[in-house]
Amino acid sequence: MAVVSVPLQAEPDTPAKTGASKLEYANPRPGAAGHRAHIEWQGAYPKLGAKNLKVVGTMRPPDGFIGNMTYDAATDRLYLVSLGRPTNPNNSSIYELDASTGKVLNQAALPLIGDFGDPVYIDGYVYQPVYHESTMYKISIKKGEFGKIEKEIALPTHADLNLTDESHPYPFIEFGGAGVTKDKKIIFHADDVGEFVTLEPDTGKILSRVRTIKALGGLDSVAHNKRELVIANSDPRGGYCALSFPPALSRTPEQKDISWALLDARSGEVLASLRTQNSRAYAASLALKRHEPGGKGAKDYGKFTFFAFGEEGILTLEWNPAHNAY
Numbered sequence: 001m002a003v004v005s006v007p008l009q010a011e012p013d014t015p016a017k018t019g020a021s022k023l024e025y026a027n028p029r030p031g032a033a034g035h036r037a038h039i040e041w042q043g044a045y046p047k048l049g050a051k052n053l054k055v056v057g058t059m060r061p062p063d064g065f066i067g068n069m070t071y072d073a074a075t076d077r078l079y080l081v082s083l084g085r086p087t088n089p090n091n092s093s094i095y096e097l098d099a100s101t102g103k104v105l106n107q108a109a110l111p112l113i114g115d116f117g118d119p120v121y122i123d124g125y126v127y128q129p130v131y132h133e134s135t136m137y138k139i140s141i142k143k144g145e146f147g148k149i150e151k152e153i154a155l156p157t158h159a160d161l162n163l164t165d166e167s168h169p170y171p172f173i174e175f176g177g178a179g180v181t182k183d184k185k186i187i188f189h190a191d192d193v194g195e196f197v198t199l200e201p202d203t204g205k206i207l208s209r210v211r212t213i214k215a216l217g218g219l220d221s222v223a224h225n226k227r228e229l230v231i232a233n234s235d236p237r238g239g240y241c242a243l244s245f246p247p248a249l250s251r252t253p254e255q256k257d258i259s260w261a262l263l264d265a266r267s268g269e270v271l272a273s274l275r276t277q278n279s280r281a282y283a284a285s286l287a288l289k290r291h292e293p294g295g296k297g298a299k300d301y302g303k304f305t306f307f308a309f310g311e312e313g314i315l316t317l318e319w320n321p322a323h324n325a326y
Contacts, residue, residue, distance in 0.1 A: 043259050043273030053260060055280050056305075057316035059102030062095055068218070068285035069314070070121045071307060076100060078287065078307065078314070079126050079141060084113040094126065094139060094147050099289070099307075102314065108147020112137065117176040118218055118285050122184055127201055129155060129188065131175045136204060153204045160206065161193065168192060177286065179221030181228055187265060189216045189232070196230065196265055212268030213261075218286030218308065221265060224293060224301065228265035231304055231319075233258055235283040236275065258283050262301060262321045272301060272321035281308040281315050289316065299323035 046052065067082035078099045084092035092112035096105045112130055119128040121141075129136040138151040157171045175188040175197075185207060187198045194214040198207045219232035236259050258279035262272040287307045294300035301321045308315050 043261070043275040045275050045277060052322060053274055053276060053317065053319045055310075055315050056318050058310075058312045058314065059097075059316075060313040061097075061102070061309075062104055062107070064090055065095070066090075067092075068116075068118045069287050069307060069309075070119045070126060071099060071287040071289055072121045073289065077105070079119065079121055081110070081112070081119045081126065081128050081139075083115055084110070087115045094141070096141060096146065106141070106146045110137075110139070110147060110149075117188075118178040118287075120178050120180050120186055122180055122186075122201055125150065127153075127186060129175050129178065131155070131172050132170075134172045136201075138202070151202065153202060155199075155204050156197070156206055158193075161190075161195075161209070163193070173197075177216050177219030177232055179219055179230065179288070181221055181265070182223035187221050187228075187230070189219055189230075191216065196268060198265075210266060210268045212263060213270065216261070217283035220286055220288035220306065222288055222291045222304070224291065229271070229301070230263040230265050231286065231288060231306065232261050232263065233281070233283045233286055233308065234261065235259070253278070260319060260321075262304075271299075272323050274319070274321070279310075280312060281310040281317060284309050294320075 061080060065080060065082055066088045067080055069078055069080045071078050076099045078097040080095040080097060082088055082093050092110040093107055094110055095107050097103065098105060114132055116128065116130040119126045124142050126139045126141055127136055128139060134155045134157050136153040136155050137149050138153060140148045140150050156173060158168050158173055159171065173190045174192040176191045177189045179187050181187055181198065185198050186201050187196055190197050191214060194212060196210045196212050199205060200207060216232045216234050219230050222229050236257055256278045257275060258281060259273060259275045261270050263270050288304065289307060290305040292303045294302035304319045306317055308317055
């Protein structure tokens, strides 16, 4: 696979010139010139009675479902991809749901194996990365061919990232959360590396890389005021991500603390964050339903409505992020 490695050598807040594309406002890796440590981002607990993050709806996923989801706003459809064996005792499948009712409209078996992160929807296809295979599957959801795998796309590996200052025990990059940029590219969070990696969907070619925080769960992307933003969740302890509904193991009080973050996709910096106690949602797959822009101020991010998994099934949440006062 022809992959262009993009070195992270930009000075702070200065666009980096590369042969593949422009890596804007990159933060160099630790130890490199110009590196900025990311400020604590887990967020403060909301004040008593605060309503800037709330659950506004619930629906049940298919019986026994364990996996992740993506959303198509044009048709109001949720697409769920269940994990494969042995993570999931059942075989992998793809589902099409009416996002208003949770009714299953289509279902098809998939040959996917093991654990993997978020799928993304683009123009009639669901792209599902399977990180331990370094492969992304392009799955048709069109009438008459629902669930058909149209293409297998090679994903970059650690060798393609040219990380000369660190080593990893496996060749594959652990991609978790994923979203779609305004120009229909795929942005992944490389959890074990701590980067946002943007790829060309049908080739797997790296278009840009940005240093960011680790330990994100699910994410999605949205354009706002000429910026590309990423909304994401996380377990503050960095080690718990529920995969099942209902959960295979009861969560402890500590595991019910979930953090939410709004990040700048070009710098990797956290713009707003919030920590919730006794969260009804997991630090797992997230799919943006709607973004309502706020005012023209740079720190007014508007309202985000999104889907997430929780103990009650698929939750619909609303969040009005407040800018962090760093």
